[in-house]
Each structure stands twice: as C-alpha cells, then as structure tokens.
Amino acid sequence: MKKVLRIILAVIIVVGLGILSFLYFGIYDEGVRAGTVLRISKKGVIWKTYEGQLDLESFGALKRVSPLAETFDFSVERDRDSIVKQLEAVALSGNRVSLRYIKRYAVFPWRGKTKYFVRGIEIAPGPNIQHEQPGPFRH
Numbered sequence: 783m784k785k786v787l788r789i790i791l792a793v794i795i796v797v798g799l800g801i802l803s804f805l806y807f808g809i810y811d812e813g814v815r816a817g818t819v820l821r822i823s824k825k826g827v828i829w830k831t832y833e834g835q836l837d838l839e840s841f842g843a844l845k846r847v848s849p850l851a852e853t854f855d856f857s858v859e860r861d862r863d864s865i866v867k868q869l870e871a872v873a874l875s876g877n878r879v880s881l882r883y884i885k886r887y888a889v890f891p892w893r894g895k896t897k898y899f900v901r902g903i904e905i906a907p908g909p910n911i912q913h914e915q916p917g918p919f920r921h
Contacts (some may be wrong), residue, residue, distance in 0.1 A: 816880045
C-alpha cells in the first residue's frame with residue numbers, strides 16, 4: 783500500500799511540476815504593437831518589476847471622429863535593461879515605437895504584473911509630428 787501511495791505522490795509531483803513549468807516558460811502569443819509610450823516605471827513592494835503603458839491610437843475606426851484612445855499594458859523582464867532605457871527615452875521624447883512582445887500563460891509576481899513582456903523595441907525615426915495626411919480612401 784505504501785508503494786502505491788509513493789507512486790501516486792510521485793506522479794502528482796511530476797505532473798504538477800510539468801504544469802507549473804509550462805505556465806512559467808510557455809509562450810501563448812507573439813506580436814508587435816505600435817504607439818507612443820505613456821509611462822515606464824519600476825513597481826512593487828517585495829519584487830520590483832518594470833511596468834509600462836503604450837498609447838495605441840485606433841485610426842480609421844470611425845469616420846470623421848477623433849482617434850479612439852486605447853492602451854496596452856506591458857511588463858519588461860529584469861534582464862532587459864537596454865529595453866528599459868530605450869523605453870524611458872522614448873517616453874520623454876514622444877516618438878512612436880513598435881514593441882515586439884510575447885504573452886505568457888500566467889502572471890507570476892516576481893516576473894511582472896501583466897502577461898505581456900516586451901522583447902524588442904523599434905523607434906520610429908525623427909520627431910513625433912502628427913499631420914493630417916490625405917489617405918487613398920478619402921474624398
């Protein structure tokens with residue numbers, strides 16, 4: 783009987799570790815989002831994590847109406863110091879950026895407050911000057 787209980791306990795532990803590893807290391811989604819960085823900050827009481835917010839403007843969603851305001855909350859992993867410095871610089875300059883991100887299955891407090899983690903950043907060249915330009919579908 784003890785042998786059966788040990789086997790069951792070992793199976794439960796192995797399956798639990800497998801599920802936990804999958805949730806911790808697994809990547810659900812990869813993509814790119816473009817906009818302007820509203821903020822980047824270091825937050826947390828016990829575990830300090832970098833958290834940010836990207837302003838996405840939904841152009842063309844409604845005709846003759848101002849762009850819809852939408853934000854994208856993201857985290858930056860601790861070992862990505864160069865990305866944090868770039869995000870801080872563009873938050874001050876107001877330039878548009880494209881953020882390459884991954885989405886994880888679960889949130890762990892020592893990793894970040896969101897499921898989205900920035901892996902790369904591309905900064906749009908030049909100053910962020912928004913002009914109304916005629917598009918091919920406007921009359």
